Amino acid sequence: MDVILIAVIIFFLAVIFSMLGLGGSLVYVPLFYWLGIDMLIAIPTALLLNGITASSAAITYYRKKMIDLQVAAPFVVTSIIGAPLGAYFTKFVSTEILLWILSIVLVFAGARMLFFGKKGAENASTNVTDKKNKSIIGIVLGFGIGFFAGLLGLGGGVFIVPILIALGFETKRASATSAFIVLFSSFSGFFGHLSTGHLDMTLMIYTALAAFIGGQVGSHLMHSKMKSETIKQMFGVVLWIMAIKIVYGLI
Helix, strand or coil: CCHHHHHHHHHHHHHHHHHCCCCCHHHHHHHHHHCCCCHHHHHHHHHHHHHHHHHHHHHHHHHCCCCCHHHHHHHHHHHHHHHHHHHHHHHHCCHHHHHHHHHHHHHHHHHHHHHCCCCCHHHHHHCHHHHHHHHHHHHHHHHHHHHHHHHHCCCCHHHHHHHHHHCCCCHHHHHHHHHHHHHHHHHHHHHHHHCCCCCCHHHHHHHHHHHHHHHHHHHHHHHHCCCHHHHHHHHHHHHHHHHHHHHHHHC
16 A cells, blocks of 8 residues: 555544544554555554654643653653563564454453543542552553563553553543653654564554654644543553454454
């Protein structure tokens, strides 16, 4: 497929996923795979686009003071350590196994977003004791999130958003904080893949520009137009659709 057309598709995906606090790599990887791009090229490209989309969105969310930096910090530190390690192990795992793992992750994350009860505990995130507990959870889970993000070509937002909501974050704030965390884990995973040499520079340049612009559009729409519950439901439905598509291709 023509690289310009791929870039247009990436733009619209970036708009959607930046509203969800994701970079979009959970779609980019299977999308590139379906377009005939080798998985070893698809994964680092998806991580790069994931980081750029999340960075673009995080700029807006930071200006709007929607990011909880104290809670995000431990996730960032340990996920940066775990992502390159996961990227290293990618070459030892078959494409089919990677896709099965990815589809299972999508099913469980989608169920969490669609059926998890409403949490109005945004005030709890300002409590000092809760902050400390959430920081400890971030340290413990951050490494594992980073590892699987690097392994599967994800930025980790698919794991982070449900975790933050379970911790009591209102959905918009969870998405904004996730975008900040994801930009670090994505770029860390991408740099872990650089040593493999599996890169398509033309594809990366065009799609990176599209991802940045899409991230700006999506983050502004989320802040001013979208309701939290709508965002969460969109998130769950998109995850299930992608899981079904991946499993259908594997059967």
